[in-house]
Amino acid sequence: MQNDSVIVSSTVYSGPMTHDSQSRPLVLGDGRISGYLSIALGVLSTLGVLCFRFPDLLTTPSLRAGYDLDWMRILLGAGMLFSVGFGLLTFILGRQRKLGAIGVLLTLLAFWLGGAGVQVGPRYDIRTYIGLDWFILDLLMSAIVFIFLEKIMPRAREQAVLRPDFWHDARYFAFNHxxxxxxxxxxxxxxxxxxxxxxxxxxxxxxxxxxxxxxxxxxxxxxxxxxxxxxxxxxxxxxxxxxxxxxxxxxxxxxxxxxxxxxxxxxxxxxxxxxxxxxxxxxxxxxxxxxxxxxxxxxxxxxxxxxxxxxxxxxxxxxxxxxxxxxxxxxxxxxxxxxxxxxxxxxxxxxxxxxxxxxxxxxxxxxxxxxxxxxxxxxxxxxxxxxx
Ligand SMILES: [Zn+2]
Ligand SMILES: [Zn+2]
Known part of the structure; x- marks a missing residue:
């Protein structure tokens, strides 16, 4: 199909190659890595607690059947701990403290909602649900594995993690999950x-x-x-x-x-x-x-x-x-x-x-x-x- 477009338009669209400030490569020590990690883990921890509180509304039945609740609580606790840890790191570095503060506040919200010891919420007799658990778990796994691979063996070394259209595609990722x-x-x-x-x-x-x-x-x-x-x-x-x-x-x-x-x-x-x-x-x-x-x-x-x-x-x-x-x-x-x-x-x-x-x-x-x-x-x- 693309061949036709070549003939019709005879122009090749190479797309915008500009890098906005968000797409600047993350540099160790400038506080953005720890700040963003603190916020991301704070958000995921809060959403994780909500999954415990409203399992029938926010989790996937076929996945739920295979969960070990103790392990899920450990994962949630670790997420909260690392969120606070990365948040504090921004204060130690003295950079991007705002990001770190937001991350810590989000984790406090997760703690206030019940934290890792939260009681599993009531069951509803409904068939409609949102796969929030699938979103959290796949985002964690994919981000850890693939960002690690992309950093140690990059194809385009200059490409930032938060490259142009990152948030656009993140919305697709969230929707699909x-x-x-x-x-x-x-x-x-x-x-x-x-x-x-x-x-x-x-x-x-x-x-x-x-x-x-x-x-x-x-x-x-x-x-x-x-x-x-x-x-x-x-x-x-x-x-x-x-x-x-x-x-x-x-x-x-x-x-x-x-x-x-x-x-x-x-x-x-x-x-x-x-x-x-x-x-x-x-x-x-x-x-x-x-x-x-x-x-x-x-x-x-x-x-x-x-x-x-x-x-x-x-x-x-x-x-x-x-x-x-x-x-x-x-x-x-x-x-x-x-x-x-x-x-x-x-x-x-x-x-x-x-x-x-x-x-x-x-x-x-x-x-x-x-x-x-x-x-x-x-x-x-x-x-x-x-x-x-
Ligand atoms: Zn294709
Ligand atoms: Zn493809």
């Missing part, structure tokens, strides 16, 4: 019920007898074939491209960038890629392995991580492989659709991975998309501007 109930409903109830006719007990019994690793690989390959077909369709069918263009409007790649997706895209894609596992009746172990693997890889391939994966680059999608997919360089238009396994792109002639090179720039070719999550959600439904 808080709305997990909608995604789970569509992916595990609605779509499987539409395909219940395809269930075959004999096939499922045979598949479940296979070793777990074989089930995992089968689910991974079939899911990626579906992902490839949907992804390529979104690039080649103009009406679908307008939805997918939201994802390609990213101009600064990092662990958060992959969250920028029009809501309808993950609703359809995530449900469809889970179908093979549902039809084959994969066991919970291989299913969980697939979900964890896919989730980690989705964060990693967008991350600002410049590590050389060597021969593994030919086996699994890596940051360099998917960065080429996001590139607006002419040589990289409409390539590397697979989410997990590059051999699928080789199979269909869309593989592009020049030796050791990285793309020059990222973003959509042609007219830039509007800024703001809601405007981008509305973008595919707006009348297409005349291109002349």
């Amino acid at each position: 808080l709305a997990i109930g909608i995604f789970l409903f569509v992916g595990t109830i609605l779509v499987p019920s539409l395909f219940s006719w395809s269930i075959n007990a004999g096939l499922q019994a045979w598949f479940r007898d296979l070793p777990g690793v074989v089930q995992f690989v089968t689910v991974l390959v079939l899911a990626d074939l579906i992902e490839y077909a949907i992804h390529r369709s979104m690039h080649e069918i103009p009406a679908l491209w307008r939805f997918h263009a939201v994802h390609h409007s990213v101009e600064h790649m990092d662990w958060l960038a992959g969250s920028r997706l029009h809501i309808l895209e993950p609703l359809v894609t995530r449900a469809m890629v889970m179908l093979p596992a549902f039809i084959l009746g994969a066991e919970p172990g291989p299913m969980l392995a697939y979900v964890v693997f896919a989730g980690f890889q989705a964060g990693l391939i967008h991350a600002n991580v410049g590590v050389n994966f060597g021969p593994l680059e030919h086996l699994f999608a890596t940051p360099r492989y998917h960065h080429w997919h996001h590139s607006s360089d002419r040589e990289a238009i409409d390539v590397n659709y697979a989410a997990h396994l590059p051999f699928i792109d080789r199979l269909f002639g869309t593989h592009h991975l020049p030796a050791e090179r990285w793309p020059e720039r990222y973003g959509v070719v042609g007219d830039p998309l509007p800024k703001g999550m809601l405007r981008q959600f509305a973008y595919p439904f707006r009348r297409k501007p005349k291109t002349g």
